[in-house]
Amino acid sequence: MKISARNKIKGKVEAVDSGMVMAKIKIKIENPGVITSIITKEAADDLGIKEGDSVIAIIKSTEVMVGKE
Amino acid sequence: MKISARNKIKGKVEAVDSGMVMAKIKIKIENPGVITSIITKEAADDLGIKEGDSVIAIIKSTEVMVGKE
Amino acid sequence: MKISARNKIKGKVEAVDSGMVMAKIKIKIENPGVITSIITKEAADDLGIKEGDSVIAIIKSTEVMVGKE
Amino acid sequence: MKISARNKIKGKVEAVDSGMVMAKIKIKIENPGVITSIITKEAADDLGIKEGDSVIAIIKSTEVMVGKE
Amino acid sequence: MKISARNKIKGKVEAVDSGMVMAKIKIKIENPGVITSIITKEAADDLGIKEGDSVIAIIKSTEVMVGKE
Amino acid sequence: MKISARNKIKGKVEAVDSGMVMAKIKIKIENPGVITSIITKEAADDLGIKEGDSVIAIIKSTEVMVGKE
Structure with a gap:
């Protein structure tokens, strides 16, 4: 399946931290460091x-803001 | 100002494509390639x-999904 | 690829309405009617x-609100 | 009140699973199955x-992605 | 209908700026100034x-970030 | 740093309610009342x-819906 979301960044899971409903996933990507994702614990499982x-x-592109010094 | 958003990835603007209300910003990041951002034309200006x-x-972390082969 | 997003609803594209940057996709789903999606024109193409x-x-589940009469 | 969000899908609550801050609501809709929503426990209460x-x-339409085989 | 979204701020529409697919709505709120909303032109109409x-x-609360000097 | 997000509303933290993964922040703003934000506990810390x-x-403007009586 192809997905309309424009941004797909490969990485390795560095840590999974589960609460009761949500889970935090730390994803190590090649250069800029670590990406943090919050998904349901259900999805993580x-x-x-x-x-x-x-x-x-x-x-999704509409979720990416731009900052400039 | 520090911001609660966990994910901040440095890059260089590769292209700006403006419509009447929205603008698409292509941001070249160091390794994984290009990030696409959709912001208001007003913000881009x-x-x-x-x-x-x-x-x-x-x-924001709550906007990051995880895919796994 | 499996994706963490919990909600995947099958349907048929009923209409594509493209602007300069964004595109609106109308998706006919089996029962409750029509789902409207806004994605980049780039993704639609x-x-x-x-x-x-x-x-x-x-x-993504974190994007679904609940209304109650 | 009318709301700008384009997608409103009727269903019945199948399960409520509350954590300390967030709650997961499973909503049975007529045909495609179940929709998962993550809202604050405060809102659920x-x-x-x-x-x-x-x-x-x-x-909201801007939160709906499109996948295609 | 009650809606799970926690944040509802009253205001007056100050300007509507429509593109082909999206529309920008400027909402004057009582004190902090102006809120910008991007919705579909379809919803605005x-x-x-x-x-x-x-x-x-x-x-929705999950869309609100926090900044601190 | 300037940020593309159009909406920045000043306020004072009224309450912080932390779960295991997420935290709820209540922000008192000048006039319309209280804004609720859900961020990671990590960001709150x-x-x-x-x-x-x-x-x-x-x-971000794309996250703001409009309701009308």
Whole structure:
């Protein structure tokens, strides 16, 4: 399946931190460092996300802001 | 000002494509390639975003999904 | 690829209405009617979205509100 | 009140799963199955959302992605 | 209908600026100034939004970031 | 740093309510009342957000809906 979301950044899961409903996933990407994702614990379990997994951070373009010094 | 958004990725503006209300900003980041951002034309004008600018792509963690092969 | 987004609703593209930067996609789903999606024109072109296509509306759970009479 | 959000899908609450801050609401819709919504526990309590309630899943169009096989 | 979105700020429409697909609505609120909303042109037309209208800006809590000097 | 997000509303932190992964921040703004923000507990800790802090609620325009009676 192709998805309309324009931003797909490959990385490796560095840490999974689960609460009761939500889970925080830290994804190490090649250069700029670490991407933080908040998804449901249900999704994290369903995809079996664990440290060391190769994953893709997916971000819809309308969610990306721009900052400038 | 510090901002709660966890994801701030440095890059350079590669292209600005403005419609009547919205503008698409292509941001070249160091390794994984290009990030696409959709912001208002008003914001693009207000920040004076143009090709070659050093900018930061800012993304709230709750907007980042995870994909896994 | 499996994706963390919890909501994937199958439907058929009913209409594509493109502006300069953004495109509006109307997706007919089986029962509750029509889902409206706003994506970049770039994504609509890249996926070749046209009337009659079988597509999936994908929505991250954190974007779904609840209304109650 | 009319709301600009284009997507309003009727359904019945199938399950409420509350954490400390957030709550996950499962909404059974007529045909495509179940919609997952993440809202604050505060909102879930304020609306008194419970299993069996008739509710409406509300989604802003800019939050809907499109996938295509 | 009650809606789970926690943030509802009353104001008056100050300007409507329509593109082909999207529309920008400027909403004057009582004290902090002006709120900018981007909705579909379809929604702006459907609600008949015009200068001087009393409206409510509605924002899901998960979309609000915090900045601190 | 200037940020493309159009909406920045000054206020004071009224309450911080942390779960395991997420935190709810109540921000008292001058006139319309209180804004609710959901951010990661990590961000709330990193910015040291506590009752009485002067903060800014930041909202991307594409996340603001419009309601009309």
